[in-house]
Amino acid sequence: MEKTEIRPDVAGVREIAERFTNNVGRVIVGKRDIIELVLVALLSEGHILIEDVPGIGKTMLARTVARSLGLSFKRIQFTPDLLPSDVTGIHFYNQKTGEFEYRPGPIIANIILADEINRATPRTQSCLLESMQERQVTVDLETIPLPRPFLIMATQNPIELEGTFPLPEAQLDRFLMKLKMGYPFEDEEKTILSRFQEESPLDSLESVITGAELIATEKLCRKVFVDESLRDYIVAIIRATRQHEGIELGASPRASISLHQAAQSLAAIRGRNYVIPDDIKYLSVPVLAHRLVSRTEMRLRGRTVDDTVREIVASVPVPVEETSRAKRG
Amino acid sequence: MSKVWRERILRLTICGMEMAALYVFLSLATFKATDNAVSVPALLSPYLVSFVFNRVFFNFNLNRTATILLNALVWLVGIHIAIKLQLFPALPFFDADFIYTIPRAFAAIPSGVRPELFMFIMSLLIWPLGYRLARIRIGFVISLAEFQCGLFIILVTYMINAQISASFLNSPFIALIFVALAIFAMAVSHAEQASSWLGGRHATFWMSVLILTIGLIALVGVFAGAFATHDFLDLLLTPLRWAWWAFSQFMLFLAEHTLMENVLNPLDWGAGNQSAENPDVIWQSFGYPEWVRDTLRVAIGIVWLVFIVFALWSISSLIFHWLRSHFISRSSAEVESLHGAFWDDVRALLGYIRRWLAGLFHPGAGERLAPEAASVRHIYRELLSWGASKGVRRYPEQTPYEYLRTLSEAVPLASGDLQLITDHYVNTRYGLLPPGSDDLANLRATWQRVKRNGYSNH
Numbered sequence: 001m002e003k004t005e006i007r008p009d010v011a012g013v014r015e016i017a018e019r020f021t022n023n024v025g026r027v028i029v030g031k032r033d034i035i036e037l038v039l040v041a042l043l044s045e046g047h048i049l050i051e052d053v054p055g056i057g058k059t060m061l062a063r064t065v066a067r068s069l070g071l072s073f074k075r076i077q078f079t080p081d082l083l084p085s086d087v088t089g090i091h092f093y094n095q096k097t098g099e100f101e102y103r104p105g106p107i108i109a110n111i112i113l114a115d116e117i118n119r120a121t122p123r124t125q126s127c128l129l130e131s132m133q134e135r136q137v138t139v140d141l142e143t144i145p146l147p148r149p150f151l152i153m154a155t156q157n158p159i160e161l162e163g164t165f166p167l168p169e170a171q172l173d174r175f176l177m178k179l180k181m182g183y184p185f186e187d188e189e190k191t192i193l194s195r196f197q198e199e200s201p202l203d204s205l206e207s208v209i210t211g212a213e214l215i216a217t218e219k220l221c222r223k224v225f226v227d228e229s230l231r232d233y234i235v236a237i238i239r240a241t242r243q244h245e246g247i248e249l250g251a252s253p254r255a256s257i258s259l260h261q262a263a264q265s266l267a268a269i270r271g272r273n274y275v276i277p278d279d280i281k282y283l284s285v286p287v288l289a290h291r292l293v294s295r296t297e298m299r300l301r302g303r304t305v306d307d308t309v310r311e312i313v314a315s316v317p318v319p320v321e322e323t324s325r326a327k328r329g
Numbered sequence: 330m331s332k333v334w335r336e337r338i339l340r341l342t343i344c345g346m347e348m349a350a351l352y353v354f355l356s357l358a359t360f361k362a363t364d365n366a367v368s369v370p371a372l373l374s375p376y377l378v379s380f381v382f383n384r385v386f387f388n389f390n391l392n393r394t395a396t397i398l399l400n401a402l403v404w405l406v407g408i409h410i411a412i413k414l415q416l417f418p419a420l421p422f423f424d425a426d427f428i429y430t431i432p433r434a435f436a437a438i439p440s441g442v443r444p445e446l447f448m449f450i451m452s453l454l455i456w457p458l459g460y461r462l463a464r465i466r467i468g469f470v471i472s473l474a475e476f477q478c479g480l481f482i483i484l485v486t487y488m489i490n491a492q493i494s495a496s497f498l499n500s501p502f503i504a505l506i507f508v509a510l511a512i513f514a515m516a517v518s519h520a521e522q523a524s525s526w527l528g529g530r531h532a533t534f535w536m537s538v539l540i541l542t543i544g545l546i547a548l549v550g551v552f553a554g555a556f557a558t559h560d561f562l563d564l565l566l567t568p569l570r571w572a573w574w575a576f577s578q579f580m581l582f583l584a585e586h587t588l589m590e591n592v593l594n595p596l597d598w599g600a601g602n603q604s605a606e607n608p609d610v611i612w613q614s615f616g617y618p619e620w621v622r623d624t625l626r627v628a629i630g631i632v633w634l635v636f637i638v639f640a641l642w643s644i645s646s647l648i649f650h651w652l653r654s655h656f657i658s659r660s661s662a663e664v665e666s667l668h669g670a671f672w673d674d675v676r677a678l679l680g681y682i683r684r685w686l687a688g689l690f691h692p693g694a695g696e697r698l699a700p701e702a703a704s705v706r707h708i709y710r711e712l713l714s715w716g717a718s719k720g721v722r723r724y725p726e727q728t729p730y731e732y733l734r735t736l737s738e739a740v741p742l743a744s745g746d747l748q749l750i751t752d753h754y755v756n757t758r759y760g761l762l763p764p765g766s767d768d769l770a771n772l773r774a775t776w777q778r779v780k781r782n783g784y785s786n787h
Contacts, residue, residue: 227759274760277728317725320732320758321710 008223013043013268016217019208020068027064027201028057030188034181036269037286038065038153042214043221043265046176046258047132047152049117049167049290054157056181062113062153063202069214070207071110071149078120080163084127088137089144102139107131110147110211114154118164125171128152132174149214169249169293176258177283178290217268224264225274229319234259234280240312241292247308249293259287277318284313335517339467342514343475344380347458348373349507350479353486355451366444371415375452378407379459387463387781390774398640400460408452412445436577466782469518476511481546483507701763708776709754712747715780729755743782746775 017039024035038061041048050058059075066073076087089105106112107128117125131137135146154175156167172178184192195201209217234256242250263279270279289305298308355372359365382403391399413420413427420427434446465471483504713723716732721739723732733751737744753772756762764772 225760227761230759272760274762276730276755276759278730281728314726318728320723320727320729321706321713321754 007225007273008220008268010220010224010268010271010273013217013220014271016209016213017269023068023205023208024061024064027195027205028061029191029195030184031057031061031181034061034179036266037177037179037283039269040262040265040283041176042069042149042151043218043268044176044258044261045149045151045218046262047154047174049172049175049178050153050155050181051158051178052155052181053159056183058153058155058181059113059115060202061181062111062155064205065151065153066111067202067205068207069111069149069209069211071211071214072147073111073113074106074109075113075115076106077115078117078124080119080121082120082124084124085139087124087127088131088139091140091142102142102144104144105137107137108144108146110149110151112150112152114152116156117154118156118161118167120165122165122168125165125167129171129174132171149211149218169291172290173252173254175290176262177286179286221265221268222261224267224272226260226264227274227319230263230275230277230280231260233277233316233319234263236316237280237284237288237313240316241288241309244308244312246295246298246303247292247312248295251288251291255288255291259283262287277320281313281318285309336467339472339514339518340462342510342517343467343472344462346475346479346507346510346514347462348376349503349510350482351376351455351458352503353483353507357486357490358451359447362442362447363444367415367448371411372448372451372455374411375404375408376455376459379404379456380463381459383460383463390777392773392777395643398643400456402640404452404456408449411452412448415448416445464781467518469515472511472514472518476515477542477546479507479511480543481549484547485549699763701766701769702757702761704769705753705757705763705772708750708772709758711776712750712754712779729758743779746779749775750779 017036020039021032021035024038025032028035038048040046042065050061052058062075063073076082085105087105087107089103089108091100091102093099094101114128117128127137131146131150132152135148135150137144137146152175156164183189238251238253238256238259241247241255244250259280262283263275266279266283267273267275285306289309292305292309294303294305294308351373352369355369359367359369359372379400383400386396386399409431412430413422417427417430430445431449434443434449437443437446487501487504709729713732716723716736716739719736719739721736723735727735729751733744733747736747740747750772753764753768757764763769
C-alpha cells in the first residue's frame with residue numbers, strides 16, 4: 001500500500017549540492033566523491049575525520065568548505081602541550097568590571113579544523129567529546145551552546161605515529177565518517193600546478209550557501225523516505241559487524257543512526273527523496289570502518305578494516321525480490 | 330535481401346523442419362493409435378494454424394494472460410473444426426452427438442483410443458510447438474537445436490518402425506526433406522551471425538562436435554528403438570490406464586452431485602470399469618443431504634459462468650482498446666482504456682472489500698501492495714528469472730543497480746530496456762512510488778519486448 005506521508009522536494013538539495021561541489025571544486029582538483037561525502041556529513045550534522053599523508057589538501061579542503069558556506073572557520077593545531085582550555089575557552093577575571101568573563105576558545109565557530117588531532121593528549125582530545133555529540137561546551141560548570149551548523153573536520157597523519165595519541169573509541173565513534181583523500185591523478189596534479197601558479201583560488205572564493213540555507217536543507221534531508229526493509233538492512237549490517245570473527249568491537253547503535261542519516265543526505269544530494277540500497281553500501285566503509293576494532297590476527301594477516309567492512313556488507317543480503325529460479329541459478 | 334526477409338525465410342525453414350519431423354512421428358503414432366483412421370495432414374494442421382495465428386498476433390503486444398486465453402480459445406474451436414472435417418463430415422456442427430464426441434472419447438479410453446481423442450490430444454501437444462516457433466528468436470543456435478531434436482525424433486521413429494515391422498514409412502523422402510532444410514537453415518544462420526554453437530575454447534570446433542552429437546543421437550536412437558517392443562509399450566501404458574480409472578471415478582462422483590450431471594451422464598463413464606481390477610466406486614458410500622448437492626451444483630455453475638464472462642470481457646476489451654487506439658481519427662483525443670477503466674474499478678472495489686474483511690478478522694493485518702506496485706515487482710521477479718536463465722544470477726548482496734550492470738554486460742543489446750525496468754522497480758520498491766497507468770503500460774510493453782527478443786548472451 002502506498003504511503004501517504006508527504007515526500008520532500010529534493011530538487012533544491014541537488015541544486016545546492018551542485019553549487020557546493022562546483023565551488024569547492026574550483027580549489028580542490030578532482031575528489032568530487034570526497035566533496036560529496038563532506039556535504040553528506042554537513043547535511044547529516046556529522047563530523048569528519050580525514051586521515052592522509054601531509055600535503056594532500058586536508059586543510060585546504062576544510063578552509064574551502066568553510067568559505068563556500070560563508071560560515072565562521074577556526075583552525076586548531078593540536079600539539080602535545082595543548083590544553084583543553086585552549087580549545088574550549090576560559091573564564092578570566094576582568095579587573096575593570098570585577099566579574100569573571102568567558103573568553104571563547106576556537107571551538108566557538110561553525111567549522112573547526114582540528115589539525116593533527118592525534119598529537120594532542122587524550123585529556124585534550126576528550127574536550128571535544130561533548131562538543132561533537134552535544135553541540136555544547138561546559139566551562140567551569142557553565143554550558144555554552146555551539147553555533148549551528150557545527151562541523152569538526154579533524155585530520156591525522158597515518159605515518160609518523162611516534163609521540164602521537166590514537167583517538168579513543170568513544171571519540172572515533174563520534175565522527176560520522178573517516179575519509180582518505182588520496183593522491184591526485186597525474187592530470188589532476190598538473191591542474192593543481194597551473195591553478196595555484198599565481199595565487200590561491202581560495203582567496204577569491206565566494207560563499208554559495210548560507211548557514212540558514214544549510215540548516216533548512218538539513219531538515220529537509222531528515223524527511224527523505226527510508227523503507228522499512230532498508231532500515232532492517234542497515235541494522236543487519238551493523239549487527240553483522242558485531243558478529244564477524246575478525247572484529248573485536250563492532251559498530252554501535254550510534255553508527256546505525258549515522259548510517260541512516262548519511263544515507264538520507266546522500267539520497268537527497270543525488271536528487272531522490274528516498275534511499276536505495278546503493279546509498280547504504282556506498283557509505284558503509286566511510287561511516288563504519290573507523291568505528292570497528294579488528295582483532296590482532298586480522299591485522300597481522302594484513303587485512304584492513306575497510307576490507308573487512310566490504311566483506312561484511314557483501315555477506316548481508318540486500319532486500320530485493322527473490323525467485324526460485326534465481327535462487328537455483 | 331533485407332534482414333527481416335532473411336529472418337522470415339529462416340523461420341519458415343525451421344517450420345518445415347519441424348513439420349517433417351512431426352510428420353514422421355505422427356505417421357507412426359496414427360498407425361499405432363487409430364490404424365491410420367486419422368490422416369497425418371489433419372494431425373499437423375493445429376501446428377500450422379498455431380504458428381500462423383501466433384505470428385499474426387505477435388505484434389499486438391498482448392499480455393501473457395490474454396495470449397494464453399486467445400490461444401486456448403482458437404485451439405478449442407480449431408480442433409473441433411478439424412475433428413468434424415476429418416471424422417464427422419456429415420454431422421452438423423451443433424449436433425449433440427458431435428458436441429459430446431470428445432468427452433465420450435475420454436470416457437472410453439479404457440477400451441481404446443478413439444480417433445477423435447487421438448486428434449484432440451495430439452493437437453494439445455502440437456499447438457504449443459507452433460506457438461513457440463512463432464515467438465522465438467531465430468538464430469544459428471536455434472537452427473542447430475531444431476536439427477538435433479528433429480533428427481532424434483526421426484531416428485527413433487524409424488527404429489521403432491523397423492522394430493514393430495509397421496512398414497508405414499515406405500521411403501525416406503520426408504527425412505531427406507528434413508535434412509535438406511536443416512542444412513539450409515544452419516548454413517544461412519551461421520553465415521549471417523558468424524557465431525558458434527559452442528562457447529569458450531570449443532567455439533571453433535563446432536562442426537566436429539556437431540558430427541559427434543549426430544553420431545550419439547543415432548546411437549541413442551538405435552537403443553530406443555530396440556526397447557520399443559509391444560510388451561514394453563503395454564507396460565508403459567498400464568499406469569496410465571490406472572490413473573485414468575481413478576480420474577473417471579472422480580468424474581462419476583461429480584456427475585452424480587453437480588450441474589454437470591446432464592452433461593456427463595451421456596458419457597457413460599462406468600463403461601470403462603468392466604476391465605478395471607479395482608473394486609467399485611467408493612464415493613457412493615458417502616451419503617449426504619440433497620441441499621448439499623444443490624449447493625454444489627449452483628456453486629460450480631457460478632464458477633464456470635464467472636470464468637467465461639471474465640475471459641470474454643478481458644479479450645474483447647483488449648481488442649476494443651487496440652482498435653480504438655489504432656483507428657481513432659483525432660490525434661489530440663485520448664483513448665480511454667475500457668479494460669483498465671472498468672477492470673480497475675472492479676479490482677479496487679474487490680480489494681477494498683477484501684481489506685475490510687481482513688481488518689475485521691485480523692486487525693492490523695499486513696497491508697497489501699497496490700496493483701501497480703505488485704505488477705512492477707512481478708515484472709522484476711520475472712526479470713530475475715530471465716537473467717538467471719541467461720546464466721546471470723543475482724547474488725544476494727547485489728543491489729538492483731549492481732545486478733543491472735552485470736546483466737547489461739552479458740546482454741548489452743537489452744541494456745536500455747533493463748535500465749527502464751530496474752528504474753521502475755527501484756522507485757516502487759524503495760520509494761513506494763509505483764508508475765502511473767501509461768508508464769506501467771510502457772513498462773509491460775518493454776518487458777514483453779525483452780522476452781520476445783530473447784537476446785543471446787554477449
